[in-house]
Amino acid sequence: MAAAAAVGRLEMAALAWLALSLAVVTAVDRSNFKTCDQSSFCKRQRNVEAGSSPYRALLESLQLSQDSMKIQLINEANKVPLLLELYGLKGNMTRIRINELNPLKPRYEVPDVLVQDPPTTRLSVTGRDDNSVELSLGEGNHKLILTAKPFRMDLLEGRELVLSVNSRGLLVFEHLRQRKDSFSDKVSSTVVSIWDRIKNLFSREPPKEPASEGEGAAEASDAPSSAEQESTEKTEQGEEAPKGASETEEEPGSWEETFKTHTDSKPNGPTSVGLDFSFPGVENVYGIPEHADYLRLRTTEGGDPYRLYNLDVFQYELYNPMALYGSVPVLLAHNPQRTLGIFWLNAAETWVDVTSNTAGKTLFGKMLDYMQGGGETPQTDVRWMSESGIIDVFLLLGPSPNDIFQQYASLTGTQALPPLFALAYHQSRWNYNDEEDVSTVDNGFDEHDIPYDVIWLDIEHADGKRYFTWDPNKFPRPREMLQGLAAKRRKMVSIVDPHIKVDSAYRIHNEIRSRDFYVKTKDGSDYEGWCWPGSAGYPDFTNPEMRAWWSSMFGYDHYEGSMENLYTWNDMNEPSVFNGPEVTMHKDAVHQGGWEHRDIHNLYAFYVQMATAEGQVKRSGGLERPFVLTRGFFAGSQRYGAVWTGDNAAEWDHLKISIPMCLSLALVGISFCGADVGGFFKNPEPELLVRWYQAGAYQPFFRAHAHMDTTRREPWLFGEENKALIRDAVRQRYALLPFWYTLFYHSYRTGQPVMRPLWVEYPQDATTYAIDDQYLLGDALLVHPVTAQGARGVQVYLPGKGEVWYDVHTHQKLHAPQTHYLAVTMSSIPVYQRGGSIVARKERVRRSSDCMYNDPYTLYVALGPQGTAQGELFVDDGHTFSFETKGQYLHRRFSFSGNTLTASSADPKGSFETPAWIERVVILGAGKPAAVFLKQKDVAESRLDFTHEAETSVLTIRKPAVNIGADWSISLR
Structure with missing residues (x-):
């Protein structure tokens, strides 16, 4: 017993040290997060050179139904067949799906993000020759030309090429296979080796060199296909099979990968997918948030690709492609003639390369090319690379920016219409100390004549970081506190994070464990990691039964002390695991259905916010609209509430970057965005704080928030002059609430962004394309x-x-x-x-x-x-x-x-x-x-x-x- 207590104290001491080290860090430690070279699948994909595609479409396998085309692709290097499905969708969209024809086991396909099965349009073959087939896409004037060898697809409007798929030959589809150095293989090889040695003893022949471990690769089935047999025969006859994009399975990191002290077991081996898209005539691309970078995406040649992998990054760096808290795999390409979009529906770790043939050219250089009648047509190439899953991509054909927004909204839904109070001003810090502190701050706004609608409580309000509870000493009468706010027609938000303290005296933990709702380790036990409460379990939000139970916990009979004016903040839901690889969950952790965490990682936060929002709706009998703020997000998260830009700092550049960060989110459907006013880390000088209030008053989500180690910064603590300036900014926000509310209603109905770049309204004005201030x-x-x-x-x-x-x-x-x-x-x-x-x-x-x-x-x-x-x-x-x-x-x-x-x-x-x-x-x-x-x-x-x-x-x-x-x-x- 004493030993257990000692271990517990050591664990908590270690956690406290870890939390302190995270809290006082002055900048992100980039070594904690992978580069492309440290991510084996990204490195493998990137090592595939353009122009050497091993894929060929088998035109004789083409099947055309009323609404789809199916055709087999063959990798001529390893003879593994793929199935390509193409759908023309209503609303001027096209869907492309590529999967293995005969996978060893199902590959993950993202559920719940699409609001419906997209309605299709009629396809028809309008031309054909020995190496290509031409399809009419049913709506508008679009047609698609599929070339068999090397495989590529070109989409045209009339006679104009709009975009190309695999024109650079960078399609990579790592097929599922059996590992040659599995236990049974090792036993077999050992028996064979012993038998060979016995024979060698009697024959006195020199011993054979044993095959190196892992040499060769099992194919998708035990018996080789005719194509595979043909390849084997050719090799035996001295004809070398062509090397291609999938001949990388034995490279380091294919079956096991170590980063720092963490080893990823990769039981399914290499399973990555990748595909390239080319936009002729396009120099400007946007989207793929979340990154602390310019609005217009930069080329990634000579550096890392943009990374989409939800991570808890303390005080993130600016102007680089590192992953942050959320991921929306949507990219927009724009020129004066049209806007196009790509929606890459994959929830695994994803990297996106952007290259351009005009990168680095000055405006003068481009003008000189034009005047001299030379120069090549501008083109931007985008390459998507995901660790697992299938290729499921939607081509949004516009042609206007507003068309793109409507098309994407028809797939993933529109921004939820928030309750009116959520568009007003929110006051927060980590943490308001107790009920008296809450009352003092609340009264302070009235005394200083500054309006506000919501006061927030961070993790210290709960009993030992046990969510759905209140600290009995600091918040002994939560209902009375909430009633006091309600009397002034104000609200409160409390934090409910998805890591659950492992404590046999904690009801929430006991129920999750008894219902077997925790994520599992690869060995089948409940997955545990360190987070704010110490040792914590992670509910499996991919499980609909788990989500339904979680939602029920927001009922007034379960969340003791809660009332109608209490709303919710989901933080740390990337998920954040302090002692996990890259401060997140191990990829070989297992979710319902046997899916690995690597398959669903970017969906986890989406499901947390979904379950929380549904809980708020259910507690009111379906009458009241929810308000839920989330840090992590994915495509479709707009349906469930608001996001913010995470752990920023009280620095001028962080104020500046909040604009392109929220604009990027708005372009991909998430309009309800804001940044911590004043900066989460550090102490803002008065000038910076005033300017941040002025900027925040004109951004969709308007909340001041600060780290627990910062000095208090309620608006009246910086002198009369600064208080008056802040008051004026907040009052401007309140005066415009009817306008904000109307904008959000339009966004809810149509998918149009509330906060939008200038080029959206002025698509032909090239001056606007790079403006993000x-x-x-x-x-x-x-x-x-x-x-x-x-x-x-x-x-x-x-x-x-x-x-x-x-x-x-x-x-x-x-x-x-x-x-x-x-x-x-x-x-x-x-x-x-x-x-x-x-x-x-x-x-x-x-x-x-x-x-x-x-x-x-x-x-x-x-x-x-x-x-x-x-x-x-x-x-x-x-x-x-x-x-x-x-x-x-x-x-x-x-x-x-x-x-x-x-x-x-x-x-x-x-x-x-x-x-x-x-x-x-x-x-x-x-x-x-x-x-x-x-x-x-x-x-x-x-x-x-x-x-x-x-x-x-x-x-x-x-x-x-x-x-x-x-x-x-x-x-x-």
Whole structure:
């Protein structure tokens, strides 16, 4: 007993040391994370040279059904047959699947990410010769030419080549095989060796040299196929079989791989897959988050590929392709003519190489090529490499950026519509100490007149890091604490991580173990690793029964002390394992169905957030919308809540990088993104903190958060002047909540990103392609946060030939396109409203969004060059699914034309009653009318008061006093 206690104390002491070392680290230790050269499959794949593809399509095997084509591919080096399936999908998409024709066992195919089986379109053969076949893809003007040898596919629109598949010959498909040095093989080889030695003793012949261990490779079946037999015969006759991409099975790391002190047993051997895609005429590619890098992807020649492998990276480095917390295997390619997308549906560790024939050329060099009539057509090549699974890839054919967003959303779903409070300001740190601390901070916001909606509790709130519990000394009365917040119409978020303390006195652990819901080791025991509670088990979230049980734990009868205003934060769900390889789970750990962790790794966090969000829905009987923040994510995570950019630092470059990081996520469906305001690590100087609040106020998820070792940084602790600046930034956020909510509704309905790069709205403007220090919110507001220390001004690019933009603070009218220099002070937040847009605001800012719910609206009408404008507003109860299940919502359209502003329904299917009304209309770019009149149905026309500022051409119409749900018109005469 004493010995066990001593071991426990040693374990906890070691854990404490580990946690401390992680906490005080000043920068990520890159040696803890693999490079491509240290990842054996990446190295093998990358060693395959372009132009030497061993694959041939067997045209005689082609089978065409109404909605698919199937054809066999043969690797002429090892004669292993593959099956290629091609589907034309509705909405201008194409799906390509490649698997082994006869695998030894099933290979992992990603479930649950697609929202449905994508509907298909009709395929037809439109041409054929000895080495190729031409297919019509059914929708639009697209056709696909499949060349047999060497195998490649070219997709054309009309006569124009759009993209090519395997044109560089980098298809690699490592087939499942039996290991030659298995125990039975060793026994057999030992018996043969002994028998040979006995024979040699009697024959007096010199002994034969024994074959080296692992020499040769078993094929996919015991009996060789006719093709394999043919290859063997040719070799025996002196004809050497061609060497190709899959002849790499005996390279180091194929069957076992060691990194630092961890050995990966790889019981299935080498199973990686890879394929290349080429985009002629394209120089700009985006996406494949999460990386702390520029928005536009850089070429990877001479360095590591971009890595997609969910990892817990403390204080990550900037501007490199290292993996971070989440992975979305979606890439967008863009030029002035079209936008294309690739969705590589694989949840294993994945690396992405980007190469370009124009990389390194200056703009002058490209212009010189053009003027001289020379130079090659720009082309970007993208190579995907995954450790296991199959090739399952969707080609999104656009042609516009908005088409791409709709196509991807049709596959993986749209951004969930968050409850309104989630779009307001969140206050967090690791950790608010106790209930008194929570109350003091909550009251501090009221005392200093700064609105906020949510206060957060990190891991110290729980009883010994036992999630779903409360520390009995620090948080003895959680319901009373939550009721106090609810009385002020505020919420709380508590952390619930997916590592469960191994403790026989802990109910959650006991239930998971008794139900056999933990991930297993390769030997079949429960997998355990170190995390914040000490020794921890990891629930198998790939198991639907486990997820259902987890969801039930959020019920008010199970999560003691919880209430309707308590929401959830899933951290550490990559999963983080402090003593695991690369601070994560061993790849040979085993999930339900016998699947290895290597197959599902990037899906783990997706399932954690899914189960948590469903738990919040279930606890309300299916009525209330959830709010769940996650650190790890995958394709489809947008359906379940918000993400943030992880453990950043209080540094100017980390503030700057938050913009391209969130823009990259928005491009691949995840709009609800933000960064820890102020930086998680280190202590921000006041200037940096103020600038971060100003930037965060215009990013989708707005939360301040800080490490436990940082000094307290509530907004009122930095002097009156800085407090006033922070208050103003937060109040700007609250005034725009109707606009934010409407943007999220559009994103929920259509898949369009809330926060978007300029090129999305201006796809033909090449100036916008590399801009990632400014962005658009919807299509109406352009934001350029100040992210440089001591900045005196910023250069703002205003796009759109013939368009106009209005400074939202001064109402100055500016003509586009131009690069506008704006002098800034510490109070400046450069924001511009696009001419031709209408934005709804609520300018009576109160302590929380819920307190403002019935307050009146102000409409900002920014006139375009033709004197017109339009905009929309979505209103519902702000927190339930009634907008969807009962049609309880208002979707309003505002239109200004012919000197008349009109309000009408944008969706007559919705109906909702609200007392909110319009108290003011502000028209930017308007002349002074003689009179202003309001007209409503069945009501006599009435005259309205107004003021006009000649210097700025701003017309303010006071108190139309019409309900936000009513139809009306205001005429300027």
